[in-house]
Amino acid sequence: MNMEKILSGMMKTMMSVKPPRMTALRELHEAETGGPFSILIGTILSARTKDESTTKVVKALFSKYKNAKELSKAKLKDIEKIIKPIGFYHVKSKRIIQVAQIIDSQYKGIVPDDLDALVKLPGVGRKTANCVLVYAYEKPAIPVDIHVHRISNRLGLVETKTPEDTEQALMKKIPKKFWIDINDTFVMYGQNICKPINPMCDVCKIKRNCKFYKSK
Structure with a gap:
């Protein structure tokens, strides 16, 4: 699954449920x-x-x-x-x-x-x-917090133990043109849909490609 589809799928999911507040x-x-x-x-x-x-x-x-x-x-x-x-x-x-x-x-x-x-x-x-x-500065980078770390692992984009490892793995895997959007979109998704406990998988539009959802 490519990053463009992941990011657009996340935004479509959030807009269909409730437009998220800005981070x-x-x-x-x-x-x-x-x-x-x-x-x-x-x-x-x-x-x-x-x-x-x-x-x-x-x-x-x-x-x-x-x-x-x-x-x-x-x-x-x-x-x-x-x-x-x-x-x-x-x-x-x-x-x-x-x-x-x-x-x-x-x-x-x-x-x-x-x-x-x-x-x-x-x-x-x-x-x-x-x-x-x-x-x-709108420079390409991937800030990895708990949401980015959790969702990246759930989707199967990475298999990592720490946010630092997740950052390095994503930098190797994701084209640079998407880096600037990852943190903002993943954080909103983690706060609103893909929560730590009881994630809202039923409404998620990218669940078919999600490792976590398939393993449930």
Whole structure:
């Protein structure tokens, strides 16, 4: 089954059930303030947090701190107060201030568009770095979160144990022209249809080619 059919089948399924809400990162990308810095910070904040919470917190944060320079000078307790609704807010508050300081001092306020530079930032792994490449710079990359990892394995696209392995396997298997759409579509599908528990296989339009469905 080719990736074009998988992506279009997922979108047709979601539209036939209920048009999905945009992912938090897609919302940031579409927002007027959605520059690379807000997407970098938004991605760090989104870890283990629901999209609705991430979106609200990022809006509140960037209404007060417009850029890396302003956030780099913020007081920890002020940041904690703003981002308290999300998970691990103590750790994340320190981290985003550290990241802002590095972006301001080492990169003159401009978020790098290079994977190697991004993963050197505190708390930035491959998934976050790839999200910045895709959503901030529209560069081909495959950010693999729990949804992308789960669905790729269910479909039989890969047989992997970790998201890192999934990323490498997908990069070898999927033509580069589709990379930029994988995260956004798979995440929406994972949130709305192909859920971790009780996936909605009955409505899925790509189930005939799904390894998980065939094994049920």
